[in-house]
Amino acid sequence: MTQVDLSSEIGAALPYLRRYSRALTGSQTSGDSYAAATLEAVLADRSMVAEASGAKAGLFKVFHGIWVTTGAPTIDEDDGPRAAAQRHLQKLTTNSREALLLHTIEDFSVSEVGEIMQIGDEEASQLIDVARQEMADQISGRVLIIEDEAIIAMDLESIVADLGHRVTGVARTRDGAVKLGASDVPDLILADIQLADNSSGVDAVNDLLRELGQRPVIFITAFPERLLTGEKPEPAFLISKPYSEDQVRSAISQAMFFSSTETLKA
CATH class of the missing domain: 1.10.10.10 (Winged helix-like DNA-binding domain superfamily/Winged helix DNA-binding domain)
Incomplete structure (x- = not known):
């Protein structure tokens, strides 16, 4: 693999490393710091990636070498x-x-x-x-689903229920999501990006967080790389369409560990 090819593959994998790092830490700021440290290490010695089975696996391997040396997170005093x-x-x-x-x-x-x-x-x-x-x-809790496609919404409801959580409702629009959130406050929000009336799931989530306070959010999108540019605040938890049941289960379980996450701004 040439240096150009390797650089290209590392660049393509970097947004996903940042997604993984944020999900692991529960924070955009902390996650991106780990991702930045990983990239610095790779730039200093590209052989660490070149010798792996693939560039993406190599990038994640370097990340883990850094991650394990930091030890367990320190518990805050408060x-x-x-x-x-x-x-x-x-x-x-x-x-x-x-x-x-x-x-x-x-x-x-x-x-x-x-x-x-x-x-x-x-x-x-x-x-x-x-x-x-x-x-x-x-952990178990209450989950609000914001999804305009009926079949997908039913599938998500089933997954959430199987995990032992209660679905507070399914909203198809931004306004509907805000009303449902106010009537039955969720512990977690699972939101599509594009909604039925062309409103934004991101806007709906931000409306809810302003009204209800911070809580875990999982965004769903067919184009996750568009939301992982580093140019603005991004979601700590993000899954791709089409998704697998395991992906949704894992994302929900991870997000429930954190009572607040940084999310996209409109």
Whole structure:
């Protein structure tokens, strides 16, 4: 692979590393700091990526080399939502969240997860299974779905219910979402970007957060790379259309660990 090809593949994979890093930390600011440190390391020594099975896997492997050296997040002294989230995270089996995110959200194979985390395939598979169970057992709550396609909305309702959460309602428009949110306050919002009346799911979410205060948000879009440019505040949790059930399950479980996330601004 030439230097030009390698640079191109790293550039294409970088938005997804930033998505993964934000989901892992629950914060755009913290996640992007890890992604920036990873890119600096790669620019200093591109062989770390070139020697991997693929440029994307190599980029994520470098990230994990940095991630594991920082140790577990330090619990804040106060009892705020971030501290509560960190306490939840400390109860999970070491490395299980990372394995689950890599496999379900970033669509790496079990073998690639093992390569990135520098563990065997069997251990990677076990960590994925453990994470699913532990996160499902930790937190349940109320979920508002903002989705204008009836079939997709029904599918999301089923996934949410199977995870033990309660769906507060399904909104097809920005105004409808605000009304539903006010009548039955959700713990988490799952929102499409483009709604039935050409209104924006991003605007709907921002309206809700202004009225209800901060809470986890998961955005759904067919073009995630358009929302991962780094040019403006972005969602910490983002899944792509078409999505898999595992992706939605994982994103919901991850988001429920954090009682606030940075989201897109209109």
